[in-house]
Amino acid sequence: MSTTSSYYFQYKGCNFVSTIYNKEHLEQLEHFEIQDTDVFVVTYPKSGTIWMQQIMSLIYSDGDPAAVQGKPALERVPWIEVPNSNFSARPSPRLNVTHLPYHLIPKALKEKKGKIIYVARNPKDVLVSSYYFHQHLAMYESPKDFPDFLEKFIHGRVEFSCWFDHIREWYAHKDEFNFLFITYEALKKDLRASIQKICNFVGRQLDDDKLDAVIEHSMFDVMKKNPMANYEGIPKKSSDGAFLRKGSIGDWKNNFTVTQSEMFDRIFQERMKDVPLEFIWDNE
Numbered sequence: 001m002s003t004t005s006s007y008y009f010q011y012k013g014c015n016f017v018s019t020i021y022n023k024e025h026l027e028q029l030e031h032f033e034i035q036d037t038d039v040f041v042v043t044y045p046k047s048g049t050i051w052m053q054q055i056m057s058l059i060y061s062d063g064d065p066a067a068v069q070g071k072p073a074l075e076r077v078p079w080i081e082v083p084n085s086n087f088s089a090r091p092s093p094r095l096n097v098t099h100l101p102y103h104l105i106p107k108a109l110k111e112k113k114g115k116i117i118y119v120a121r122n123p124k125d126v127l128v129s130s131y132y133f134h135q136h137l138a139m140y141e142s143p144k145d146f147p148d149f150l151e152k153f154i155h156g157r158v159e160f161s162c163w164f165d166h167i168r169e170w171y172a173h174k175d176e177f178n179f180l181f182i183t184y185e186a187l188k189k190d191l192r193a194s195i196q197k198i199c200n201f202v203g204r205q206l207d208d209d210k211l212d213a214v215i216e217h218s219m220f221d222v223m224k225k226n227p228m229a230n231y232e233g234i235p236k237k238s239s240d241g242a243f244l245r246k247g248s249i250g251d252w253k254n255n256f257t258v259t260q261s262e263m264f265d266r267i268f269q270e271r272m273k274d275v276p277l278e279f280i281w282d283n284e
Contacts, residue, residue, distance in 0.1 A: 007141050014101050015161045025083040032106040037093035038114035039202055044166045045159060046129035047121035048184040049097050053077040054218045056095045059204050063213030099160045102169040110176045118170050121184035122279040123163045124252035127153045154267060164271040171275055185249055185280035191215055250282030
């Protein structure tokens, strides 16, 4: 197992996995030319990125399921920070996802070119999802145990660094962009309303039948059965688990002790006290 120091490299204060990313591409990325039709879905890892790849593909194909069944999500709506994402050569409209923090995004986006949809998820569920993700996928360093991973997450010693910094910086600078803020929990609780809000934001008008098709093919159970959506081909450490695991709200309760939860709540209140965002922590 890799040591943490060789496993990650830092670029301008953000942790990147050494086997996936490189500094040269990240440097070039900041100067990418942006088109008005570009759409960027921004998330901290394990906050609904794959779900949004599916939703955006379906919105822009008028709900045609063939659009999400013939080509992997990674090719349909690629991560811009991954080298060879072929950003500049792709036809318009270019749909993208990214985990990048605010200060590493292409600078032209701050000129109100393109659109940004920021999807946030309650950090306890993010942490738990990330913990199992690291246990399951071969490209990631296996966590020592849950308490150790919890400590690393809180202090930002994980991929893309600190959740608190990520969301605080993006939210503080949202007025610099064409910006829509939605939450994973809102998508779970009312998928139709959330998809309609996204359609309105990106200027796509879908009739009821097309909207129904988008909803149907972006349901978690449908995506889990679709190898073009569920990243089935990614190398795994074992046959247990899945890239798309539960997709639920409140799974943190099955993993946090009462003491861990209370500690996290104290840190959350301190770090987020001046950020006017509310999160849904469970399904009740």
